[in-house]
Amino acid sequence: MSHWPLPKNVDPINAEFWQTLQDGVLRFQRCTDCGTLRHLPRYQCAECGSTAYEWAPVTGRGTLYSWTVTHQVFHPAFDVPFVAAVIELDEGVRFVSQLIDADPAELELDAPVRVAFKRITDDFQTPVFRLEKT
Numbered sequence: 526m527s528h529w530p531l532p533k534n535v536d537p538i539n540a541e542f543w544q545t546l547q548d549g550v551l552r553f554q555r556c557t558d559c560g561t562l563r564h565l566p567r568y569q570c571a572e573c574g575s576t577a578y579e580w581a582p583v584t585g586r587g588t589l590y591s592w593t594v595t596h597q598v599f600h601p602a603f604d605v606p607f608v609a610a611v612i613e614l615d616e617g618v619r620f621v622s623q624l625i626d627a628d629p630a631e632l633e634l635d636a637p638v639r640v641a642f643k644r645i646t647d648d649f650q651t652p653v654f655r656l657e658k659t
């Protein structure tokens with residue numbers, strides 16, 4: 526049985542990003558000079574140019590910014606249909622992920638969501654999102 530593909534860490538900073546998530550806390554780079562969060566991971570702050578950063582935990586809460594329902598099988602591990610979503614986290618970062626356990630017919634813009642973690646292998650998990658029950 527095929528599992529979700531693992532990230533291809535072509536750059537050490539991407540590997541850092543994925544490693545910081547393995548304890549089940551969503552983190553993004555935060556510039557330690559101006560406080561701006563960075564995503565996708567990068568070596569320089571887009572706001573102030575600083576190369577200094579730390580991995581800062583975020584709430585994991587956000588809203589559904591955009592989505593598409595995928596019916597085409599692009600990888601055998603992905604059951605279709607699935608919801609590929611852009612999540613806008615409360616901290617302002619937009620993050621592309623999968624929205625799980627959701628009925629596509631019931632999705633609404635700005636619906637509240639919360640991060641969950643899907644285990645891919647014994648030593649790797651990836652962030653996904655679920656609708657927040659209100």
Ligand SMILES: [Zn+2]
Nearest residue numbers: 556559570573
């Ligand atoms: Zn900065």
